[in-house]
Amino acid sequence: LEAGLGGRLDATNVVNQILTVITPISFDHTHILGKKIYQIAREKSAVIKNRNPTVSAPQHLYAMRVIRNSAKKHKSPLYVLGKDAKFSIKRLTLNATEIYYRGIRIKGTLKSFLPGKFQAKNMALAALSLEVLGFEKFDFKKARIEGRFEILMNHPLLVVDGAHNTLSIKSSLESMNRTGGKNFSLIFGINKDKEVRKIVKLIISVNPSYVYITKADTPRAMLPHEIESIFLNYGFSRVKSFSKVSEALRAALSRENKILVTGSFYLAGEVKSLSEKIIASNT
Structure with a gap:
């Protein structure tokens, strides 16, 4: 089970799990979880509630301190990637x-x-x-995750990633640079409750060829022209807003060789659905 939001008050926290895994903690849902990293860590580490083991990814110093204290309180053995493996x-x-x-x-x-x-x-x-957990034989060759750096087309290269906070979008941009190559463009849309200005700065720092801004079909989505104005205020002009995802996708596919779609799982889902229709119509 994966916690949907935080942990302490998440519906999944009713289970009595045999193992707790805490992935990298970053700033997300701050209006609910708190604006400080230790506050977010406190909400997430509240899923530790028994003596069964806890495994954590490398964390910010303050986040790790909270996790260690929670594990100690519940006498849960703590294993940390980077230390124990x-x-x-x-x-x-x-x-x-x-x-x-x-x-x-x-x-x-x-x-x-x-x-x-x-x-x-x-x-x-x-x-x-x-x-x-005691397993010694396993592999990940059959693992599949839809919407996380998923390749939808090869010519042109079209990758969707539902990354939607600062840390995950940074990882997505790094991955595109390293595996897809530089000089790529973005189709970008994001929800209003995210750290939009920080994320826009991140995108500008990788110097994309062009940014096609749009919005997914959700009331939480930020309006494209509002996002475009942030890019322009930071001095980045290779940007254009589209009211519909289909329009942004059509424009990008007609001009670009390498495209990363990111900022929202809502957006990733819409682009995936549209691309399947495009592929079907061409076969």
Whole structure:
């Protein structure tokens, strides 16, 4: 089970789990979880409520302090990636991610067909979690996650990633740079409750060829012209807003060779549905 929002008050927190896994904590849903990293960590670490083990990704110092205190309070053994298990990236391509993993008992190469630099850390965290549960034989070659750095087309290259906070969008941009190559364009749309200005600065820092701004079909989405004005205020002019996702996608596909769609799972879902129709019409 994955907590939908935070942890302390999330519906999934009614279960009495055999293992708790805490992924990297960053700023998201701050109007509910708190504006400080330790406040968000406190909400998330509240899922630790028994003596069963806890596994954590590397965290901000303040977040890790909260997690350690919560684990200690509930007498939950804590295992941390980077301390109890380590990994290094062997290969990153648009088709696969390969790491060298050195865990509690297992050492060797692990491979998945999920692209994206962030999937290397995810795979190592999953491996540590499985080891803590007592598994010694496992692989990730059949793992599949829709909407997370998912390749929808190859010519032109069209990648969708539902990344929607500062940390995940940074990872998505890094992954596109490293596996897809530089000089890519973006189709971007985001919800109003996100750190939009910080995320826009991140996007500008990778110097995309062009940014096609649009909005998913949800009342939470920020209006495209409002996002465009933020880009323009920061001095980035290779940008245009579209009222419909279909219009933004059509414009990008007609002009670009490499496109990353990011900012919202709502947006990723719409683009995925539209691209399937385009592929079907061309076959």
